Amino acid sequence: MNISFSDISIAKTGALAVLVGETASPRGIAADLDKATKGALKRAMKAADFTGKPGTSLEIMGSQGIAASRVILVGMGKTGDLSLSALENAGGTLVGRLEKAKESTVAIIVDNVSSAKIDAAEAAARVAFGARLRSYRFEKYKTVKKTDKTTPPIKSLTIMTAVAPAARKTWATLSKVADGMFLARDLVNEPANILFPAEFARRAKTLSKLGVKVEVLNEAAMTKLGMGSLLGVGQGSERDSQLVVMRWMGGKANEKPVAFVGKGVCFDTGGISLKPPAGMEDMKGDMGGAACVTGLMHTLAARKAKVNAIGVIGLVENMPDGKAIRPGDILTSMSGQTIEVINTDAEGRLVLADALWYTQDRFKPQFMIDLATLTGAIMVALGREYAGLFSNDDKLSKMLSDCGEAEGEKVWRLPMGPAYDKQINSRFADMKNTGGRDGGSITAAQFLERFVNKTTWAHLDVAGTAMNSPASAINQSWGSGWGVRLLNRLVADHYEG
Numbered sequence: 001m002n003i004s005f006s007d008i009s010i011a012k013t014g015a016l017a018v019l020v021g022e023t024a025s026p027r028g029i030a031a032d033l034d035k036a037t038k039g040a041l042k043r044a045m046k047a048a049d050f051t052g053k054p055g056t057s058l059e060i061m062g063s064q065g066i067a068a069s070r071v072i073l074v075g076m077g078k079t080g081d082l083s084l085s086a087l088e089n090a091g092g093t094l095v096g097r098l099e100k101a102k103e104s105t106v107a108i109i110v111d112n113v114s115s116a117k118i119d120a121a122e123a124a125a126r127v128a129f130g131a132r133l134r135s136y137r138f139e140k141y142k143t144v145k146k147t148d149k150t151t152p153p154i155k156s157l158t159i160m161t162a163v164a165p166a167a168r169k170t171w172a173t174l175s176k177v178a179d180g181m182f183l184a185r186d187l188v189n190e191p192a193n194i195l196f197p198a199e200f201a202r203r204a205k206t207l208s209k210l211g212v213k214v215e216v217l218n219e220a221a222m223t224k225l226g227m228g229s230l231l232g233v234g235q236g237s238e239r240d241s242q243l244v245v246m247r248w249m250g251g252k253a254n255e256k257p258v259a260f261v262g263k264g265v266c267f268d269t270g271g272i273s274l275k276p277p278a279g280m281e282d283m284k285g286d287m288g289g290a291a292c293v294t295g296l297m298h299t300l301a302a303r304k305a306k307v308n309a310i311g312v313i314g315l316v317e318n319m320p321d322g323k324a325i326r327p328g329d330i331l332t333s334m335s336g337q338t339i340e341v342i343n344t345d346a347e348g349r350l351v352l353a354d355a356l357w358y359t360q361d362r363f364k365p366q367f368m369i370d371l372a373t374l375t376g377a378i379m380v381a382l383g384r385e386y387a388g389l390f391s392n393d394d395k396l397s398k399m400l401s402d403c404g405e406a407e408g409e410k411v412w413r414l415p416m417g418p419a420y421d422k423q424i425n426s427r428f429a430d431m432k433n434t435g436g437r438d439g440g441s442i443t444a445a446q447f448l449e450r451f452v453n454k455t456t457w458a459h460l461d462v463a464g465t466a467m468n469s470p471a472s473a474i475n476q477s478w479g480s481g482w483g484v485r486l487l488n489r490l491v492a493d494h495y496e497g
């Protein structure tokens with residue numbers, strides 16, 4: 001879908017949509033359309049009792065007096081209540097609907113729907129953003145029933161606004177966020193026979209064309225560093241484990257970096273503590289945290305963010321095998337701390353233990369944020385609406401909560417503390433990798449905290465949000481790309497310039 005911005009015109013062919021605020025009769029552009037159609041719009045509004053309430057729309061087909069195949073009025077409610085997500089949803093919903101209607105050329109007029117908080121350029125760009133996010137498809141492995149015939153993609157979308165140049169500028173940034181999200185969605189959607197650790201690392205390497213410095217540490221390099229915890233997880237796999245370090249140095253030379261760390265379990269069988277078969281195919285998405293970090297690095301580099309940012313992803317495959325780790329085995333992590341493996345299915349924390357330690361040790365970042373599809377328990381607690389947030393820092397937590405609300409990628413903080421930490425003390429080693437049924441997501445976070453070395457840190461448990469999230473106006477993909485927008489905003493609002 002080609003997206004462009006132009007001045008407002010009602011003379012176009014194809015489908016024409018107009019976002020309208022609450023009103024009893026046509027105003028502004030709608031009034032012009034009403035005039036051109038000799039009052040057809042007003043009659044239709046009256047007949048359908050359409051007043052522009054949010055979530056409502058009105059469609060008029062083949063009107064006389066205009067070239068458009070159809071006109072859709074989309075209710076946006078009172079401008080004072082306008083939100084970014086309402087604008088994105090309007091763009092997304094229109095794309096879904098007009099794809100089904102097999103329209104190939106679409107114009108959306110975004111006029112008079114700005115508010116005190118959202119200016120006209122931002123409003124127009126957000127409609128484009130929602131439209132673009134909705135247009136994502138992942139059908140590379142379908143050879144027969146591609147949706148190209150039943151719902152052909154829209155070829156051209158024009159966002160019409162009185163402030164086209166300013167909207168274009170905002171879109172130049174937002175489109176890079178969409179690109180990063182699409183990269184993350186692609187990575188999560190790929191099956192594990194295609195996207196194994198070395199292949200994931202190869203794809204991360206392509207970020208170097210955006211100016212990201214990408215290093216790949218293989219098993220020999222990680223052995224030298226003493227990463228016995230991460231390597232333990234990959235030990236039962238035919239595929240070599242990888243640690244990928246991405247660096248975007250867009251900030252001042254002496255400025256401490258911010259760091260993002262991702263769990264990249266390309267497939268999680270559970271290992272010797274094998275998972276039951278039902279739904280195991282979803283574990284191809286157990287690298288959602290790493291996908292987000294990679295997508296974020298893409299976005300930051302593509303929009304030339306004025307920040308020094310590090311992305312570290314631990315890539316492994318968790319398989320049962322003659323060489324695999326067993327329950328009861330004791331691993332020595334890079335930090336020197338020892339870990340008794342109680343359950344080989346609690347592997348994500350073993351990967352992150354070494355990735356987190358390595359990140360703080362090498363880069364001394366301002367903060368570390370890790371993302372991981374870490375526990376099933378987080379879905380029991382929060383469902384798929386919120387990701388779990390755990391942190392040793394109130395300020396960072398507050399920033400993440402606020403950014404999440406603003407971008408529609410919400411996080412909910414859960415408690416941590418010594419009483420929970422005690423649950424992972426081990427009889428034989430410094431700690432064990434599970435803390436029992438109670439507070440499963442919290443004890444996982446306590447485990448991670450033992451590897452942050454007092455660095456300012458937040459952990460996002462994205463098991464419920466990175467994949468298999470319910471379809472929405474702006475996302476129909478299994479892999480959602482969750483977290484890219486949230487963290488891009490965190491950087492943009494607080495760590496740039």
Ligand code: BES
Nearest residue numbers: 286343345346373374375376377434463
């Ligand atoms: N990758 C899973 C968590 C998961 C489950 C993510 C479902 C997405 C959907 C993780 O490695 C895991 O298996 N966690 C165990 C931990 C337990 C053994 C302490 C879990 O949640 O059951």
Ligand code: MN
Nearest residue numbers: 268345346347
């Ligand atoms: Mn597991």
Ligand code: ZN
Nearest residue numbers: 265268286348
């Ligand atoms: Zn896992």
